[in-house]
Amino acid sequence: MPVVIIGTGLAGYNLAREFRKLDSLTSLFLISADDGAFYSKPLLSASFSHGKTAQQLCNSSSEEMSRELYAEILVHTRVILIDRLNKTLTLQQEGSEHVSKILYGRLILATGAKCRKLPHYEGDAHTDIFRINNLRDYHRFRTAVTGRKRITLLGAGLIGCEFANDLIQAGFAVDLVDLQAWPLATLLPEVAGRDLQHKLTNYGVRFHGETSLKSIERSNSGLCAQLHNGDKIETDIVLAALGLEANIGLANMAGLQVQRGITVDRYLQTSDPAIYALGDCAEVDGHQLFYVAPLIACARVLAQTLNGQPCKVHYGAIPVAVKTTLHPTTICPPSPTAEGHWQVAHDSSGVRAEYRNRNGDLLGFALTGNAITHRDRLSSQCRPIMD
Numbered sequence: 001m002p003v004v005i006i007g008t009g010l011a012g013y014n015l016a017r018e019f020r021k022l023d024s025l026t027s028l029f030l031i032s033a034d035d036g037a038f039y040s041k042p043l044l045s046a047s048f049s050h051g052k053t054a055q056q057l058c059n060s061s062s063e064e065m066s067r068e069l070y071a072e073i074l075v076h077t078r079v080i081l082i083d084r085l086n087k088t089l090t091l092q093q094e095g096s097e098h099v100s101k102i103l104y105g106r107l108i109l110a111t112g113a114k115c116r117k118l119p120h121y122e123g124d125a126h127t128d129i130f131r132i133n134n135l136r137d138y139h140r141f142r143t144a145v146t147g148r149k150r151i152t153l154l155g156a157g158l159i160g161c162e163f164a165n166d167l168i169q170a171g172f173a174v175d176l177v178d179l180q181a182w183p184l185a186t187l188l189p190e191v192a193g194r195d196l197q198h199k200l201t202n203y204g205v206r207f208h209g210e211t212s213l214k215s216i217e218r219s220n221s222g223l224c225a226q227l228h229n230g231d232k233i234e235t236d237i238v239l240a241a242l243g244l245e246a247n248i249g250l251a252n253m254a255g256l257q258v259q260r261g262i263t264v265d266r267y268l269q270t271s272d273p274a275i276y277a278l279g280d281c282a283e284v285d286g287h288q289l290f291y292v293a294p295l296i297a298c299a300r301v302l303a304q305t306l307n308g309q310p311c312k313v314h315y316g317a318i319p320v321a322v323k324t325t326l327h328p329t330t331i332c333p334p335s336p337t338a339e340g341h342w343q344v345a346h347d348s349s350g351v352r353a354e355y356r357n358r359n360g361d362l363l364g365f366a367l368t369g370n371a372i373t374h375r376d377r378l379s380s381q382c383r384p385i386m387d
């Protein structure tokens with residue numbers, strides 16, 4: 001009975017690679033709603049300034065991956081139903097009514113995350129807002145901005161700041177809008193966030209804090225974005241980076257336990273012992289982390305488990321380099337429930353912020369500018385995410 005992986009993002013392909021290092025015989029299927037190209041998703045928010053096309057971001061086609069992994073890869077194929085009793089998946093090919101079935105021995109969900117639904121905006125152009133969460137989106141957006149100059153970005157979180165950094169360097173005029181007072185406000189203390197804000201502003205990004213989009217109308221010269229604080233932005237394109245949510249629909253329909261993500265234990269096992277999950281779709285022992293490092297750790301241990309040596313995942317401290325190259329920033333956010341306070345040291349070259357509890361234990365940190373040199377030392381001292 002084959003091992004079947006749903007999803008060919010970094011989670012699905014990393015798992016397949018790790019599994020093949022241990023087992024070259026068991027038949028392996030990967031199923032993907034997209035074209036199955038192997039690419040590095042983090043590059044989507046750092047490639048405009050390098051003039052990269054979607055094609056150039058693709059490292060290997062599904063055919064190449066199929067040869068590398070001795071696996072069958074079904075592309076443009078959506079899994080629409082999991083029948084756990086009969087260990088059968090129902091598949092539907094893109095653009096076709098026709099459905100087919102496939103059996104699995106063990107099933108791995110690597111279905112990723114999708115952009116959160118946008119709030120309702122007034123105006124006749126509210127459907128023209130772009131999002132970028134895969135290569136196809138990147139291609140659509142890149143095509144749409146050709147010959148345009150002005151971009152309004154909604155959301156100054158990790159991905160929004162990276163796009164601001166990238167698009168300003170690609171020569172666009174960038175307005176960055178966020179509900180919070182400073183960029184990366186949920187991840188950085190104010191001093192560090194303001195530091196990043198000033199650097200982006202120095203390079204030309206116009207930051208509109210503590211406000212949000214009210215309406216978006218077509219105008220003679222492009223679009224007019226009206227903010228709740230009264231600001232009006234004449235713009236050509238609006239790109240939203242307002243967060244992601246795990247793709248849990250399929251798991252939910254199959255009666256698997258889900259919360260914010262598909263609930264799995266540290267063996268990456270769902271509430272069904274034949275089904276596992278990893279990557280953006282999974283909530284691992286209560287942790288939902290939309291980053292690459294955790295999914296790589298999960299892929300390594302899950303490959304061993306699938307190979308008959310059950311192995312638990314362990315997350316240490318996970319520092320993430322935000323790709324704001326104009327002002328390098330590294331975050332290692334404390335858990336939302338961690339009790340402590342920020343201790344901040346800063347000068348004109350950057351900010352070092354350490355989140356410590358009463359006993360002085362390091363629970364998280366944030367570094368900007370030259371202070372990123374403290375990353376390795378602080379990572380080794382920082383409390384791991386999982387004990």
Ligand code: FAD
Pocket residue numbers: 006007008009010011012031032033034041042043044045077078079080110111112113132133134159247250278279280281289290291292293295320321322323
């Ligand atoms: P995805 O890449 O979303 O893959 C999901 C797969 O599932 C796709 O192949 C999809 O077609 C398939 N699928 C879904 N549903 C079905 C179905 N029903 N049937 C068949 N197939 C299905 N992380 C970092 O650590 N550092 C960064 O700098 C960073 N930058 C980022 C920048 C951007 C712009 C974005 C969007 C994310 C960034 N991330 C970053 C996050 C990181 O890229 C993700 O955590 C990671 O790529 C998730 O991989 P995944 O395989 O879980 O999901």
